[in-house]
Amino acid sequence: MITLEALTKDYGATRAVNNLSVNITAGKVTGFLGPNGAGKSTTMRMILGLDAPTGGQSLVNGVPYAKLRYPLHTVGAHILGTAGNPGHTPRTFLKALAQSNQIPVRRVAEVLAEVGLQSVATKRIGGFSLGTRQRLGIAAALLGDPQILILDEPMNGLDAEGISWVRQLMRTRADAGGTIFVSSHLMSEVQQVADHLILIGRGELITEATTQELIQEFTQQLITVRTPRAAALAGLLTQRGAKVSTSGEGHLEVIGMPVERVGALAFAGGIELHELSIIHGSLENAYNQLTHDTVDYSAELTGGVRTK
């Protein structure tokens, strides 16, 4: 169990994480989602005691991380871009970690086999691809057979086989009672495996719910209508209980009414339509909409928000 209590981090005048309070509980895969720069890595670094919070605190099984004597037995973590010194071999890198936490050195060969890196155990890490380094970072996280796993964008650089392997690994360990906290900036990477989702943007909690709840909430049908008499049609539809919003001149978005009924009401009211179409909501869309306002480095985003 990981507990964040009003966790806050400032870098100079920039607030990277603002008053974040959540519990990450055992037996589940918890997805930690947000755009680049949302504060995911910073939050994870504070949990691991690498960066000191400006305010609030984070606890691992009720104590600050730095109070764990041999923490690798309790928490395994892979922070992006930190898997080993380029001049070391995987064996040396893992052996040093094992020694520092009184882990039997035979675990080194075991985790290397578990992540499929036996064949490069004595090669220098500097020559590895991003995917291979990710596997090595995950091997380091598994070394102490910890109950809690914290993985920062573990699927970056992995091929399809690697991604499905990471998902399987997280699922298996969560089902065995583990606490799995995995960050990603892509909903598609985690929605299949995460039981619970925490969405953040600009360091603040946007929403937190089970994956199932988020899907139900956001996958209702959205109907878009183009008409020269938008106001009249909006009034008509609202009267019949639909939720209507305007997304531009002569352009309505309707939720909570079947498309046939929207067409029939427009016909009965003698309102001319130029377009009447259904957009199938997805969690991906919902996530994009939710984080749209919080993206720091926003390019032209409208194309990405709606997929017809």
Place this chain on the structure above:
Amino acid sequence: MSKLMISESMDGRFAGSLLAAARAESTKFFGLRTLAGLYASGILVTIALGWLLGASAKASGDNGFDTVMPAPLLVFATLQFGQLFFAAAAALHITNEYSSGTIATTLQSVPRRAILLTAKALFLAIAGLLTGMVMILLATIPTALSAEKYGVFDLSDLLSAAVGAGVYLALLSVMVLGLGLVTRNSAGAIVSAIILLVGLPQILQLIPIHWVQTLTQFLPTNAATFMATGASEPYGPGMALLVLIAWSVVLLGAGWMSLKRRDA
């Protein structure tokens, strides 16, 4: 899946964690070709320079100059140069962790900064101590052979040079560890170490002001010489050891503030 382990401030547990962390530091150090290579080069260069200096002492002596100096102290004199290999290794041992990002993994495995700092300093000090002593013993043989009668020495010369070199390399490594923790940058740490060990003694001795000259005598390289040669002027070996310890405490203390106060 193992149970939660919480630290207690019991001495035995601190020592256990410290030894575990120091063992890990040793594995990391010798697992890097660069660092092991710097140590090996430092030893080879010292042996070669000792032999050269011995040959030069013999040549001068044969030509009538009074150049008799015990062979172990001739070897010690070459440390003016050879020390840089060990200083670079100590600097890279910590700055490598910052440049590769592995400091994050290191602090995850040893989250208590005091244990990590002590483990690094302890490992480097032991490596420096053993290397310094063994190196003097090894290099004395070719030096004594090449210097012949101009390098005669007794056991006390050998012991004071060996212990002096060992203690100096141990404390030097701790000083440079401090510089590395403050700069967190390989070039910065190595350049500042060279300035401290070679640059300042050279530059300051050119300034003919009394207090500058006095100050120069307290630089680490000069203190090391007074310690190993058993000098009585301007101060003796005991005082020299204190001067070296003071440098180590100040620079490692600065490194500690950086490790403790700044984010990894």
